[in-house]
Amino acid sequence: QKEVEQNSGPLSVPEGAIASLNCTYSDRGSQSFFWYRQYSGKSPELIMSIYSNGDKEDGRFTAQLNKASQYVSLLIRDSQPSDSATYLCAVNRGSGGYQKVTFGTGTKLQVIP
Amino acid sequence: NAGVTQTPKFQVLKTGQSMTLQCAQDMNHNSMYWYRQDPGMGLRLIYYSASEGTTDKGEVPNGYNVSRLNKREFSLRLESAAPSQTSVYFCASSLDTWGQETQYFGPGTRLLVL
Numbered sequence: 001q002k003e004v005e006q007n008s009g010p011l012s013v014p015e016g017a018i019a020s021l022n023c024t025y026s027d028r029g030s031q032s033f034f035w036y037r038q039y040s041g042k043s044p045e046l047i048m049s050i051y052s053n054g055d056k057e058d059g060r061f062t063a064q065l066n067k068a069s070q071y072v073s074l075l076i077r078d079s080q081p082s083d084s085a086t087y088l089c090a091v092n093r094g095s096g097g098y099q100k101v102t103f104g105t106g107t108k109l110q111v112i113p
Numbered sequence: 114n115a116g117v118t119q120t121p122k123f124q125v126l127k128t129g130q131s132m133t134l135q136c137a138q139d140m141n142h143n144s145m146y147w148y149r150q151d152p153g154m155g156l157r158l159i160y161y162s163a164s165e166g167t168t169d170k171g172e173v174p175n176g177y178n179v180s181r182l183n184k185r186e187f188s189l190r191l192e193s194a195a196p197s198q199t200s201v202y203f204c205a206s207s208l209d210t211w212g213q214e215t216q217y218f219g220p221g222t223r224l225l226v227l
Contacts, residue, residue: 043203
């Protein structure tokens with residue numbers, strides 16, 4: 001089992017719809033969770049971080065964390081063509097000293113105008 | 114404020130050649146990282162430096178060496194390049210290595226080893 005798993009996609013949604021991206025992780029000790037967006041040929045950039053169970057909203061983006069089920073998701077409301085990118089889920093075991101961040105392979109999102 | 118910069122942007126090497134990838138950050142971050150990204154494999158950590166003067170191996174360190182030259186700069190060296198090292202290399206930095214720190218990435222170096 002991979003440490004961090006994502007569906008590679010592509011996930012296609014029409015403009016204005018909600019895009020739902022999912023990520024599961026294997027290490028129950030994980031405590032920090034990140035979503036990065038990566039445009040083709042570019043470097044990853046942080047979209048959201050979440051550390052406790054529940055929802056965290058930032059503009060059109062909502063991160064959801066369920067530690068009991070070991071999954072984290074990213075919802076993008078009112079999807080725009082500019083949201084078309086690969087979304088990387090990253091998981092960190094916790095705080096204190098160096099804690100390895102493990103990245104998933106990413107889900108490619110296509111927003112159709 | 115340039116963030117994280119990397120040089121070169123592109124490089125073609127022949128098998129057995131050596132080269133050094135340069136990385137610098139101007140955010141006064143303590144921690145720096147080198148990743149490689151391959152199709153279907155995601156980002157894999159090669160080496161990291163938790164603070165100036167320290168370096169440690171990551172997930173895939175074989176065939177690479179690093180130097181944390183000072184707080185700003187962290188270089189990655191390929192002593193004898195192999196085709197398996199064809200990849201996109203990203204340098205990143207964070208304030209510290211504590212669990213909640215955001216990593217900021219450089220623009221990447223695309224390396225082709227023939």
